[in-house]
Amino acid sequence: MVVASEPRAEPAQAEAPAPRPVIGPVRWAELPAVARLQARAFRRGLAYRLPTLLLLRASPGVRFLVAREQGRVIGCAIGDRAGTIGRVVNLAVDPDVRRRGVGTALLAAVEAALPGGDMLLMVEAHNTAARALYEHAGYLPSGQAPNYYGRGHHGIWMRKPRPQGG
Numbered sequence: 001m002v003v004a005s006e007p008r009a010e011p012a013q014a015e016a017p018a019p020r021p022v023i024g025p026v027r028w029a030e031l032p033a034v035a036r037l038q039a040r041a042f043r044r045g046l047a048y049r050l051p052t053l054l055l056l057r058a059s060p061g062v063r064f065l066v067a068r069e070q071g072r073v074i075g076c077a078i079g080d081r082a083g084t085i086g087r088v089v090n091l092a093v094d095p096d097v098r099r100r101g102v103g104t105a106l107l108a109a110v111e112a113a114l115p116g117g118d119m120l121l122m123v124e125a126h127n128t129a130a131r132a133l134y135e136h137a138g139y140l141p142s143g144q145a146p147n148y149y150g151r152g153h154h155g156i157w158m159r160k161p162r163p164q165g166g
């Protein structure tokens with residue numbers, strides 16, 4: 001008697017892990033790529049263009065970080081300090097690589113580059129993605145800025161308490 005053999009199970013294909021982004025200070029040569037990232041990440045009028053990015057890169061008090069994956073710029077975080085307060089000036093992640101923790105990692109990196117004292121930022125009220133990210137990172141709404149981003153586009157101040165000493 002011939003018994004039909006069971007179809008052989010394929011060996012499980014191990015999914016290749018996503019490459020880990022590396023975060024570090026932006027290089028001058030990467031600024032055009034950051035400008036393209038800004039244009040992809042933000043709506044017209046909110047994206048930083050190359051001249052602004054050059055100025056930020058040249059400012060000694062500014063912490064300007066990028067996330068790179070296989071040499072490609074996939075995100076950026078820009079921060080500075082106003083007195084004892086650290087400020088997140090800009091945070092953007094390429095739309096192709098979102099929801100992989102890159103924004104969270106960039107935010108943590110820019111906070112670490114501005115040690116000590118509370119952190120402060122402004123986010124557009126209807127930007128639910130960014131607000132959720134900031135809340136997860138310990139930021140709390142601390143005020144409103146009506147029409148900050150244009151008529152009907154309100155801003156929300158968010159603040160993260162941190163000890164003065166770091």
Ligand SMILES: CC(C)(COP(=O)(O)OP(=O)(O)OC[C@H]1O[C@@H](n2cnc3c(N)ncnc32)[C@H](O)[C@@H]1OP(=O)(O)O)[C@@H](O)C(=O)NCCC(=O)NCCS
Pocket residue numbers: 041042090091092093094097098099100101102103104105122123124127128129130132133134136
């Ligand atoms: C906001 C932004 C930076 C998030 O980057 P990201 O790499 O996708 O963020 P993360 O993967 O670290 O997300 C962390 C958490 O934030 C929340 N979050 C992020 N994107 C979200 C979305 N589209 N909807 C709801 N929650 C979201 C989630 O809680 C997420 O955790 P989870 O994926 O485990 O659920 C990115 O969407 C972006 O560049 N947006 C356009 C530019 C912008 O708005 N910048 C902020 C200006 S203030």
